[in-house]
Amino acid sequence: MFDISPTEWTAIQLSLRVATVATLVATPLGIAVAWLLARREFWGKSVVDAIIHLPLVLPPVVTGYLLLLTFGRRGLVGTWLADHLGLVFAFRWTGAALACGIMSFPLLVRPIRLSIEAVDQRLEQAAGTLGATPWRVFLSVTLPLALPGVLGGMVLGFAKAIGEFGATITFVSNIPGETQTISSAIYSLIQTPDGDTAALRLVVVSVLIAMAALIASEWFAQRATQRLHGN
Template sequence: MFELSDTAWTAITLTLRIAVLATLVATPIGIATAWLLARRNFPGKMIVEALVHLPLVLPPVVTGYLLLLTFGRRGAIGSFLADTFGIVLSFRWTGAALACGIMAFPLLVRPIRLSFEAIDIRLEQAATTLGANPWRAFATITLPLALPGIIAGMVLCFAKAIGEFGATITFVSNIPGETQTIASAVYALIQTPAGDREATQLIVVSMILAFGALLVSEWFARRAVARMRGD
């Protein structure tokens, strides 16, 4: 049942690499965005909130097409990156990581924002009155208290990246060994008469990875609640 082919193993390892890169790159941006939405009021805040959550409601194929228009070889940003730095994202595994990071970004930001909102701001104010500058207070007070929410958001981002399909196949296509993730490999296999067995194997693998990630996320969420209650 689990004697996977080399193509299947390549898809699994590539999926994990894409999910890890997407999570690591999106996390600092997600932390900054979550803090901004949790702690600051500014003109256009509702628009920013809507943009953050837009990938949740926008069809993934539309998101992938917009990425292709923007970061493609002839896109406004894509052409600049290619001509200036030699960085090409379209039809590359790095482009798949970009698509996964954008699709998972709302799931990353939400638990981190809730963690920031649950922290008593008076703790940070007390640190500043004792001589800590705002950056030090953030690093020593806010981030440690928000850590369970940050980890939960990272796990959700990772899980979403593992299963992303529509945006990635639109932006980077389905190239074996380069952009073929588990989801796109399953899609290709179910189009062939003899691909059911291997497709089932990959489906089981993806379910195990996603379920494990959700369990970890739930565990950290429970820890965050327990910490806020003082348990």
């Protein structure tokens, strides 16, 4: 039951790599977007917010197909990236990371935005009156106080990326050793004879990773509350 095969280990390791890359690349952009939504009022803000959360309500297959049309080898952006920069996303593990990053982005942004909104702006104003530049205020006041929310958002985004299936399999297919993550490996195993035991092993691994991520996210949320209340 617990004898994980090399193929299963490959899928687990690939999932962890894809989720880690997706989270690390998405986090700086997520922080910027969260700060913009939390601290600035501008025309079309509700539209921007809706676009960010669109992957949560769209069928994942639709998101994957849109990625294929955009970043595929003959896509609107994919052709230019392949010809000028040599970057190919379709049917590569990097494409899986791109798909996972987009699907997990709303879950990454939301906790960060809430944490930034909870930071007392009088502290930022006080730092500004002491001569700190806006960037210094953000790096020395806003970001440290919002850090638990940032970490919580990263954990949720990572967990979502680990479990992503629809957009990934549509965009990069299910290629063992290249794009076959835990979810797509389970999908393949349940369609093969005598694959139930192996599929169950990967299900257990997925549950353990998800539980660990949710517990970590809750811990970071509690830390954020304690920190903002001075405890």
